[in-house]
Amino acid sequence: MKAEKISELTTNRLSVYLRCLGELADEGEETVSSAALAKRFHLNSAQIRKDLAYFGEFGIRRVGYNVEELRDHLVRILGLDRQHRVGIIGSGRLGTALADYYGFRQRNFIVAALFDTDGRKIGKKIGGIDVFDIKGFSAKVKKDKIEVAVIAVPAESAQTVLDIVVKAGIKAVMNFAPVRLKVGGDVKLKTIDLTTSLESLAYFLAGNAKPAGKTVKPKAGKRRN
Amino acid sequence: MKAEKISELTTNRLSVYLRCLGELADEGEETVSSAALAKRFHLNSAQIRKDLAYFGEFGIRRVGYNVEELRDHLVRILGLDRQHRVGIIGSGRLGTALADYYGFRQRNFIVAALFDTDGRKIGKKIGGIDVFDIKGFSAKVKKDKIEVAVIAVPAESAQTVLDIVVKAGIKAVMNFAPVRLKVGGDVKLKTIDLTTSLESLAYFLAGNAKPAGKTVKPKAGKRRN
DNA sequence: TGATGTGAAGCGGTTCACAGCC
DNA sequence: GGCTGTGAACCGCTTCACATCA
Numbered sequence: 436m437k438a439e440k441i442s443e444l445t446t447n448r449l450s451v452y453l454r455c456l457g458e459l460a461d462e463g464e465e466t467v468s469s470a471a472l473a474k475r476f477h478l479n480s481a482q483i484r485k486d487l488a489y490f491g492e493f494g495i496r497r498v499g500y501n502v503e504e505l506r507d508h509l510v511r512i513l514g515l516d517r518q519h520r521v522g523i524i525g526s527g528r529l530g531t532a533l534a535d536y537y538g539f540r541q542r543n544f545i546v547a548a549l550f551d552t553d554g555r556k557i558g559k560k561i562g563g564i565d566v567f568d569i570k571g572f573s574a575k576v577k578k579d580k581i582e583v584a585v586i587a588v589p590a591e592s593a594q595t596v597l598d599i600v601v602k603a604g605i606k607a608v609m610n611f612a613p614v615r616l617k618v619g620g621d622v623k624l625k626t627i628d629l630t631t632s633l634e635s636l637a638y639f640l641a642g643n644a645k646p647a648g649k650t651v652k653p654k655a656g657k658r659r660n
Numbered sequence: 661m662k663a664e665k666i667s668e669l670t671t672n673r674l675s676v677y678l679r680c681l682g683e684l685a686d687e688g689e690e691t692v693s694s695a696a697l698a699k700r701f702h703l704n705s706a707q708i709r710k711d712l713a714y715f716g717e718f719g720i721r722r723v724g725y726n727v728e729e730l731r732d733h734l735v736r737i738l739g740l741d742r743q744h745r746v747g748i749i750g751s752g753r754l755g756t757a758l759a760d761y762y763g764f765r766q767r768n769f770i771v772a773a774l775f776d777t778d779g780r781k782i783g784k785k786i787g788g789i790d791v792f793d794i795k796g797f798s799a800k801v802k803k804d805k806i807e808v809a810v811i812a813v814p815a816e817s818a819q820t821v822l823d824i825v826v827k828a829g830i831k832a833v834m835n836f837a838p839v840r841l842k843v844g845g846d847v848k849l850k851t852i853d854l855t856t857s858l859e860s861l862a863y864f865l866a867g868n869a870k871p872a873g874k875t876v877k878p879k880a881g882k883r884r885n
Numbered sequence: 886t887g888a889t890g891t892g893a894a895g896c897g898g899t900t901c902a903c904a905g906c907c
Numbered sequence: 908g909g910c911t912g913t914g915a916a917c918c919g920c921t922t923c924a925c926a927t928c929a
Contacts, residue, residue, distance in 0.1 A: 442897080443860060444897095446860050446863045447856050449863075450853075450856040450860065451840065453859075454855070468911085469910080470910085476840050477842065481899080482899065484912060484913085485899085485912080487912090488911085488912055488913075492911080492912075496905080496906050496907045496911045497908075497909055497910050498907080498909090498911090499910065499911085512863070513863045514863055514865055514866025515859065519865065528760045528761075531757070532754045532756070535753045536753075538855045538858070542858060542862075544858060562753075582865060583861055583865075589762075606864070607864055607865050609861060613763060614679070615676065615680075615701050623860075625860060625861060627854070630675065630679070630766075631672050631675040632852060633764070633808075633834070634738050635668060635850060636832040637744055637832075638674075638737070638738045639831070639832055640739055640807060640831065640848075641738065641739025642739075667919080667920070669920070670920095693889090694888080694889075704922070706922055706923070706924090707921065707922075709888095709889060709890060709891085710891075710921085712890090713890055713891075717889080719890080721888050721929050722888050723887090723888070724887095724888065724889085
């Protein structure tokens with residue numbers, strides 16, 4: 436509640452910086468200036484400096500940033516220096532794909548369990564991970580110390596699932612169902628809406644197909660300036 | 661290039677409105693006011709009106725909007741009134757999950773083909789969809805009139821794949837690889853970065869775990885006001 | 886009267902530009 | 908000299924408030 440001083444846009448960028456630094460470290464770079472970082476990954480150097488400055492003074496004037504050191508800082512700031520256990524609800528194609536997602540492990544996220552309502556799946560293993568009845572969600576969360584829930588169920592059931600998840604004490608949720616969900620303020624809900632992303636591409640194609648004609652027509656002219 | 665008068669934030673919301681209207685239509689509602697829509701789906705009514713007003717005057721004063729009619733308008737604005745053919749590159753778990761994704765079909769997106777470099781997969785069918793050699797991408801795009809590419813390959817290969825895709829004349833790309841990719845201005849690239857989303861949750865958990873102590877420490881006090 | 890459509894104000898994030906420091 | 912850290916300017920999106928009109 437209080438920790439929201441830093442914009443989410445900033446933390447998202449920290450995640451990007453971390454990745455970039457990983458690449459530089461792999462190449463053996465020891466230090467990097469904000470300008471060099473910006474140029475290489477098409478970022479803005481002022482923004483990099485400002486983002487980092489929220490968390491401390493990591494740079495050395497005249498030199499730049501120490502790659503390894505800054506990376507460690509970012510890992511700690513983002514809370515990636517310890518494991519996070521994840522439960523995925525919905526063991527359809529998307530759920531199982533996520534269970535297998537390499538990026539999870541790479542970032543210290545451990546998929547501890549899958550959950551479903553489908554009796555045919557419960558008790559089985561999918562990709563080496565046990566599928567549990569959603570009814571036992573709360574108990575399993577406590578037992579396995581699950582901190583993050585991923586919702587990969589159809590849109591109709593997503594709100595119900597979210598309510599179960601929140602009741603179990605989970606504070607961080609990633610939702611893939613294309614619906615607007617409601618949560619209390621102390622729970623972080625991140626929705627990844629593939630439908631909207633897709634439609635945004637369709638819009639682009641539609642607008643692109645008719646470059647001159649059907650663009651906007653702002654009614655009473657003079658929209659900007 | 662020119663069509664970018666309307667912010668992407670606006671078009672994303674149009675997609676949301678469309679979904680909401682679908683729900684209302686299913687319930688048999690004939691008209692809805694911006695205020696009612698806002699209340700029901702936790703949106704802002706002024707924003708709804710403003711977003712819609714960019715595209716025309718769809719409302720009736722004193723009444724609101726006709727649900728069916730507005731829905732049709734949005735479908736047309738978003739370019740969902742015709743099919744879009746999609747090619748997915750990468751037939752791993754994520755790629756195949758996407759090939760199967762219900763939201764695609766529902767929105768008039770047809771997955772025409774999967775592409776891979778893995779000889780063991782090429783020529784096979786996965787979930788009813790043929791897997792082709794990426795080498796034949798360009799030809800297949802022309803033949804099947806593919807307009808949208810989905811990149812579901814590891815981060816290391818993503819830029820290479822993107823270059824192939826762009827060279828084949830594709831103008832709309834959805835990328836799931838966690839990298840910053842480079843494209844020319846006439847191609848719309850939408851990256852869905854699961855790694856960043858995940859790390860943003862981790863950040864929240866980290867900040868949340870230590871509510872008072874390690875928050876920010878803005879160095880020379882007085883950040884805001 | 887009651888809802889839309891919209892100019893204007895407000896706000897938050899980005900970029901600029903430079904002081905401070907190594 | 909050259910890089911960071913940062914106040915100030917800028918910009919675009921959101922929200923407000925109201926004129927407009929069926």
